[in-house]
Amino acid sequence: MKLRLAFLYIISAILFCLIVVLAIGSKNNKEEKKEEEEKIEFESGSTIELLRSATGQIESLDLNYYLLCVVASEIPFSYEYEAIKAQVIVARTYLFNKIKNNKEELADVCDSYTHCQAFTDINKLEEIWKNKGFSEKEIKDGEDKIKKAIVETQGKIITYNGEIIDALFHASSPQKTEDASAIWSGVDIPYLKSVENVEDEDYERRTSTNVISYATFKNTLIGNGYIDDLTLDEFKNICISEYTASGRVKSIAVGLYRIKAEDLRSLFGLNSTNFTLNIEDENIEFNVLGFGHGVGLSQVGANTYARAGKSCDEIIHHYYTDVEIKDIDSEQMKRGKI
Ligand SMILES: [Zn+2]
Incomplete structure (x- = not known):
């Protein structure tokens, strides 16, 4: 038993x-x-060729995966949903403008933010977010939010007069965005006009200061062929010589020379050309407002407007003058044509 x-x-x-x-x-x-x-469901069915600038290799990626990595590299996933959707449409438009105009010789687009759009693989971003203290759930929710924005705006791009636009964007330009013609040697781009801009004041890079010594300033300008010499007296008399219509600095007077503010920005790592000058002792101080070239959509502004209840379409129409938001189908997407 x-x-x-x-x-x-x-x-x-x-x-x-x-x-x-x-x-x-x-x-x-x-x-x-x-x-x-x-x-x-997430994959688009269209592939794009991405040039890895570090290795020179070309990779085929699903279009939506590319957009996910770009948008997640460009803005925090904590941004308002409508601002994320606007950034998705801008990123898609930017890509197809590159494809249509054959701007990248070997591929459709590259991963360098200075040449094309910022692109970091999502698994690398996940590591970065983890190291910043985000929980796994926060990371998954953040990614899902961007994926949803990509699927929800599938095929949407921005056009002007039936042509796909050069959808330039930047991080921050408090008060006003910049007119494209003020930066790129007088080329008038009708949809890239200076517009009023409201931005949250808590953006961490809203203001910044660069202090440069007389010796560094002088040697950098001489070394890059901008001036022949600079006396201490001339240094102390440096002043802003011209402003753009939106109120940014166009050039400064250094002795008998005029130096473009855009050149100063890259020579001395200034966050933008929206600055005031202060010269004390043997130092020049640049007090800078905003971050980036200031043309097109402002990411911080888009988030501010979204928080105030503006839709993704309203945000896009605010930053790009007289444009339309159109749908392109997957065949058109594959050919990069509209
Ligand atoms: Zn590129």
Whole structure:
């Protein structure tokens, strides 16, 4: 009797284990299937060629994966949903403008933010976010938010007079954005006009200061062929010589020379050309407002407007003058044409 009871126990235990194993297996299967389904829904079916600037290699990527990496590299996922959607449409438009005009010789686009758009692979970004203290759930939710914005705006691009626009954007330009013609040697781009801009004041790079010594300033300008010499007296008399229509600095007077503010920005790492000057002792101080060239959509501004209840379309129409938001289908996307 005891033996039979023991046998029954063993059989029940085996059966129980079997049920548990089967249940886990089927759960895993379901999860895998779910992941697969999500992946298929997210992928666009169009591929783009990305040039890796560090290695020179060209990779084929799904268009939506490319957009996910760009948008996640460009703005924090904590930004308002409508601002993220606007950045997605801008990123897609920027890409197709590159493709249509063959701006990248070897591929459709490259991963350098100075030449094309910022692009960091999502798994690298996940590591960065983790190191910044974001929880796994916050990271997953953030990624899902961007993916949703990509799928929801699928195929949408910005056009002017039926042509895909050069959708320039920047981080921050408190008060006013810049007219493209003020920066790029008088080229008038009708949809890239200076517009009023309201930005949250808590943006960490809203203001910045660069202090440069007389010696560094003089040697940098001489070394790059801008001036022949600079006396201390001339240094102390440096002043702003011209402003752009939007109120940014166009050039400064250094002795008998005029130096473009855009050149100063790259020579001395200024965050923008919206600055005031202060010269004390043997130092020149640049007090800078905003971050970036100031043309097109302001990312901080887009977030501010979204927080105030503006839609993604309203944000785009605010920053790009007289444009339309159009749908292109997957065939047009594949050819990069509209
Ligand atoms: Zn490029």
